[in-house]
Amino acid sequence: MKNTERKSPKSLLKMTLLLLLTSSLLLSACGGGGSGSESKGNEGGTDSNEPTSITIQTLNYATEFIDNTNALWKELEKETNTKLNITWLSPSTAEEKINVMLASGDLPEVTFVESMQNPQLQKMLKQGVFWDLTPFLKDYPNLNRDELKEMWDVTKVDGKNMVIPRYYPSYGGGIFPMVRKDWLDALNLETPKTLDEFYNVLKAFKEKDPNGNGQADEIPYTANPGSLAYIYNIFNETQGSWKLQSDNTLSPIITSEESKEAMLWIKKAYEDGLFPKDFAIMKFSQVMDTMRSGKAGVGGMSMNHAWVTGKSVRDVDPKADLMPLSYLENANGVKYTPSGSPYYGVYLIPKKVPEAKVKKILEFFDYGYSKEGNEMLTYGLEGVHYTVENGKKVSTPQAAIDKTGDGNLNNMIHLVSDDMSISAVGMPDDVYNRNVEIVNERKTVKVPNPSAELYSEAYNKYYPEISKKVEDMRVMVITGKESIESYDKLIESIKNDPKMKEITDEMSKAYQEKYVK
Amino acid sequence: MKVQDTVQPAKGAPTARSAKPKSKWGRLWSDVVRDKYLYVLALPGILFFIIFKYIPITNLVIAFQEYSPYFGVLGSPWVGFEHFARFFSNNDFWMLLRNTLAISFLSLIFFFPAPIILSLMLNEVRSSLYKRTIQSLVYIPHFLSWVLIYGLTYLMFSQSEGLFNKWLVSMNWETIDILSNPNYFWGMLTAQSIWKEIGWGTIIFLAAIAGVDPQLYEAAVMDGAGRLRRMWHVTLPAMRNVILILLILRLGTILDTGFEQIYLMMNAAVTNVAEVFDTYVYRVGIRQGEFSYSTAIGLFKSIVGVIMVVTANKLARRYGEDSLY
Amino acid sequence: MHERGWKNGIFSLINNTLLLLIGLATVFPIYYTVILSFTDPVEYYQRSLILWPRDWTLDAYKHLLSNGLFVSSISVSVFLATVGTALSLLVTGGMAYAVSRKRLRFRKAMMIMVLITFLFTPGLVPLYLVVRNLGLIDSVWSLILPSLTSAWYVLLMKGFFDSIPESLEEAAMIDGCNDIGVFWRIILPLSLPALVAFGLFFAVGYWNTYFNALMFINDQKMWPLQVLLQNMLVDPTTMGSGSGGGFAFHVNRQVPTETLKMAAVVIATIPIMLVYPFLQKHFAKGAMVGSVKG
Known part of the structure; x- marks a missing residue:
């Protein structure tokens, strides 16, 4: 009787002990954090047919985050020949988490930071933690679209493009x-x-x-x-x-x-x-x-x-x-x-990412900023997620199922349009048209x-x-x-x-x- | 009593086993071997403190560095006491210290004893249904977040919508500006804390009271002690150990004031009495990403805490009480 | 005793009345919270104070409960509150018991080691690195192991064990129990009220896990309830610090109304609050002595 009673606590204790012991072993095996302890993943771009894996960390405004089983996610991977590993940040946590990531040097291959003014980020930019993208950019036509010219200009650091800005219109925002x-x-x-x-x-x-x-x-x-x-x-x-x-x-x-x-x-x-x-x-x-x-x-x-x-x-x-x-x-x-600068938030690529993969990542953003990719991320696929009626896109029930435009993928790369700041889901035509007029008037100021x-x-x-x-x-x-x-x-x-x-x-x-x- | 009598002769039995005279180290070793199972019991806890407390604590050295994540703790340049100097030479240092201490002492004087008194009162209730009902009610506010409590406070006391002021108006009295009046701020914080935590705080004391031998009460009644005297001579001593530990620990965190509550209740009109170390660290250290500076302030608070705990512990021992260590 | 009857009566009257007032002071806000959670948002905006809604509605609850992650988040929270609490009690109790035995060597050193962690609080970043290096990111253990115990609990629980006479333990030792046996068979049952109190502290702590989950959990399916609810209450109209200041983007996300927030409070607190009344009987006077004699 005594034995059976005693066994259970002992085994529980044992389990706890084992857990703690193995944990401590793991700890000493890994050792001091700092920069560069992240695994390299598979070295991108060596074999052009193999999809490149990219780890991205970015904001997500939706209540339910999508994962790699989502139809649009798959479509995006197919179009860009990548295997995406996205860590979503809920907006309630983003600021703190980004600061911890920066301070711990634990950076994913594509790191999102909400504000260029972030003091940690500023120090790291000066220390050369991130890739200078200036020499590569000219090869990506969609990143050089006229609409995006200003955002690339204003985000230069010491004359160099170290960040990939996330577009947001200059006018329409602000109190x-x-x-x-x-x-x-x-x-x-x-x-x-x-x-x-x-x-x-x-x-x-x-x-x-x-x-x-x-x-x-x-x-x-x-x-x-x-x-x-x-x-x-x-x-x-x-x-x-x-x-x-x-x-x-x-x-x-x-x-x-x-x-x-x-x-x-x-x-x-x-x-x-x-x-x-x-x-x-x-x-x-x-x-x-x-x-x-x-x-x-x-x-x-x-x-x-x-x-x-x-x-x-x-x-x-x-x-x-x-x-x-x-x-x-x-x-x-x-x-x-x-009015403000025409972007909101920036993406950065740490130097530990090999050059071939940097190009692959830029290719990914090039697709995201192309007219086709840009619209796909926000509206989904024509005929599947929306149909065009009288020049307006009308979403289908499938859009809700695949969580189109709810703050998931459309938030990773914004739609290059004033609609970002002046439109809203369900906005009636008269309100929308008046907003278009007003924003155009604002642009003259x-x-x-x-x-x-x-x-x-x-x-x-x-x-x-x-x-x-x-x-x-x-x-x-x-x-x-x-x-x-x-x-x-x-x-x-x-x-x-x-x-x-x-x-x-x-x-x-x-x-x-x-x-x- | 009975139990103790029978056990008495066994005292010293474990030591009897290792009675042979031995060297100092030999005795130490045999004691450790004797108590090996106690060490086994303590081991998970010790591992926990090493892994999740001591390893991170080593990072506190960044208080003496200009920490940069790129160089890490090992590579960041040392700056000595520069951050401390900046903190102490800050024009607002004395204001921050005054507010922190004022809020903390108010909490020590009014908030700390509140649950003790409530536990004593609850302990005196005869009807167990009534007791349970009151108990279940008062402990609920613990679960409400400070944001919600801020909202409720606004609902009760704001000038335009507050129920309290509406009532004053209906009585033809002047409204009182409670939320943006520096004179009321500290009192309001203390009242809020008491309201939120008084019931929750009783749990630990009621657990201590539960250990009181009913015979002691019976004996006290025989001696003709009234209820207040029984409270004083029987119930309170049973809680003494717990109260003392809690008090010493509380003194160790004398410079902690509860960031969230103050941050929410603060507004431009009360800044002068509301700014404390915690809000300052948040604004200057965390929002502006100055890790080294905020760590230095944290370290200062810790050292004050150490001084308080050591002093309190010494005092406790001098007066013959159980001490913390 | 009889001659004191009227004194007794007055004492009880005053005592019970004071308690009633304290109890009442907590009733209104709680009532208001619950009532609002059943109110229609439009009505909330139209009337400045609602003591009884004109129309009762379950919309807020329907909205919160319809989230696809609701079930998984409840299971995570329940797992934390049960398994976590059990482990916490074992680890805390074991350590507190060991250091409460005066014969133990290095006892004082261990106490001081514990106390130091109470006074010096490390930042979030180094803790994050430890958790990451242990490979615990996105594991439910990242929400349990770093909060298994704390100096506060160990020191306080030691205070309880201190008051148990050593003679009891020695008797058991003569019966052939080792220290672990004594701990399990004598000490724990004797400290039942304390264990219940600490168990409640741990359980509530685990149930309210929020900040660690934000830092250590990326996978939404591993989110505990509090994180899920908070995420559903993010106000898209007050987000964003950049040029836009007050974005809503294209987000098809409703503004959390006050009534929704109140419903979230109710959902988040009711389960853990219901635990308490079941535990109350263990606080009954003399529970400890009773168990010794029985």
Whole structure:
């Protein structure tokens, strides 16, 4: 009796021990991580008939990830003669995981990084961890498409193409006012073109009962401090946090006189009750929730939200119509609209990948950026996943089965089209056509973005702290908890801060090295 | 009692086996052989700590390096105490220290004893149904995430939508700005923590109370002790060991404040009282990828923890309590 | 005892009332969470506070449960919470018992070794490298082995074993048990309340496995429940830090409504919460002494 009772714990213990022991043996066998410990896989490109295996790590926005049993995946492998080994990253984890991968030197053959500004990445680029692709690129016609020229240009590091950018349109993204067109119509108001007109619209939303329920329950503009950053850009007439001076140096807009005016504009609006009472403490998701509740007249969003969020508002209020503004003019008559570099995220190939395989990988991307491959990744195959009716692609039930265009493969290489930023699944034609008009109007507005793609060590080290101080102070002044004098004092101290001078010098130098030749 | 009596003579039996006089090393060896099965029991744990704690811990040397993944730990350049100097010379260092300590001490004074008191109270409940019901209720908030608790707090206390402020308005009183008022911030954090963890914290203490010999209570009743006195003289001593260990461990993490909660509750108006080491490390170290710098700050926190634990342990021993090691 | 009757009564009254208030303080948020999970999202936006939904709906639950990975993620989580908890109790208990025996050589060294790991926390990157070098990436063991135990558990469990008289163990030794036998046959049964408490801690810890799974598991079929739910709740409208700021891409993915989030909370917590009431009886007074005598 005793024996049988005792046996089970012993064997369990044994099992645990064995597990731990073997684990420790394995550990000593592998030894110190660092670079280059990844297995080489099969050396690509030696035999041109054999499919090349490529390991890729990239984002996936879908709820269910596809694997190599998926029809489109197979099609992609067939077209590019590859055997794909894709590690999908869920967007909730991507940033942390990418940082761990970079820091551990544990890099797949094709590594995705969301932002070129990632400080780890910047260091590694300087250290030559990744292939310089410049000499190879000319051999791949689709990578040299006209539409892609700009993205290759702006992502150069020291004049070399070290990254394969993932396309994303310049216009249509970014936070900018989205207005309830039905409220404008109800009050017979014109679409605002200037900041002053915009202010008057907000005031009318507050006072004139645009939803017609007889109560003053409207929130003219659902916003938190972070979503109003563009107001500072309108006043400063530049994108980003830096303004180009006539002597080819950059100056930070955080300390400019214009920024103070912008803050006072927001303060006045706050005091007039144009923002929610909890403006100072709202998270972005709460800002969006207020919009979706149908109580707000304006919210800051990218253009595709005309439908992504517009649809939710319509569930609550069937007349609701969300319309993005094209641009806003400041008092000097200078127009502003948000725009960015025409890519989002970059792919890199570590040096440990043999040259033959680098070419194979570029071939893979060449297919992905070809018109045919590009559309296949997003829409699937004609006749199988979609049919063309009146020039529009209509998806078939098979599209859902093979998970076409749901954030899986279409996210690996984006569709080269404005639709990326202005369209959304299920968007009605009238909303879509209006968005096309608006984005074309936005494209006529060119606002300089001198600090895009610049990197400075000092900026990375010190700027976030400085800017947080100023942003906090702005909120305090706007909500009346601090005086304008203390704001002035803070700005003065930052202007005299040697760290700020170091940042400014480095940024100016980085600008001149990149753009002034 | 009975059990102990019969056992008493056996005391020292194991040592009797190795009674022969031996050299120091010989005794050591025979002791180890005697206790071989104890070592076997401890082995999986020891392996665990070596593999999953000590091997990664060696990486802490990057606090003295300018770590770069390309060169690895072995190849990165050494910079001595540069990161520490940067941290201590930071203009905000004293603010961070003040906030961290304030939040931590509030938690020590109010949050730490809360579950102990609740366990004592629960222990006094006669109706087991009532006791179980209350117990099952209070421990649920432990499972709610901080994001959700932030949402609930907003729902209760925000100025535009908060139920509390709506109630104030209905009573014709002024609304109170609770979420963006620096005066309320620390108190609110402490209250939130107590609300979330008080029930969960009782589990360990109730387990300790479960070990109390009912005879002790009976004896106390015979002696005419009231319920409060029984609580004080019988129940509390049974929990003493656990309370002491938890307290010493808590002192070791005096500079940890719970990152997620503060990060979520922080807003521009309360930054001055809300910024703590943990939020600073997150913003400066992790988001900006400065591994060496954030490791240095972590190391500083650890060393403070070591000092606290060693001191607390010494004190405990001086007053005749069981100590941690 | 009788003369104290009225005092006793007042004590109980105050005590029970205070407990009732504490209990009530937790009821409303929980009630609200559950109620919202059954509310229609449109109604949620229209009304500022919902105490009772106009229309009850199961949509949120249907959406979450219809995910193809739901079953696999539940099995991973259950595996972690059972096998992981058992292993954790064995490893923690074994080590804690060994260091609680005062006669053991190197006992203090072992304690200090454990304590150091409590005070010095290594970063994520070196842990990732260890797990990778052990070949545990994408293995369920990567979610168990690195969290088998911790200094906190070992030190605390030692505190419990400390209070068991050594005389008991010596008696068993005379009966011919070795230390492992004593541990299994005497010590563990005696410490039942503590084991239950620690088991609950471990089980909840494993059930809530999230961050390690994000780092060590790439294969969706190996995702535990918490990761799956979180991934379903990613808000496509607040993602992206690049030029777009607030993307939705072409993603055919619905914005997670508040009601969906609440349903996820309910699904994620109900199973593990139900375990507790079954364990409560082991916290009954005198469980330990009873087992010695019996």
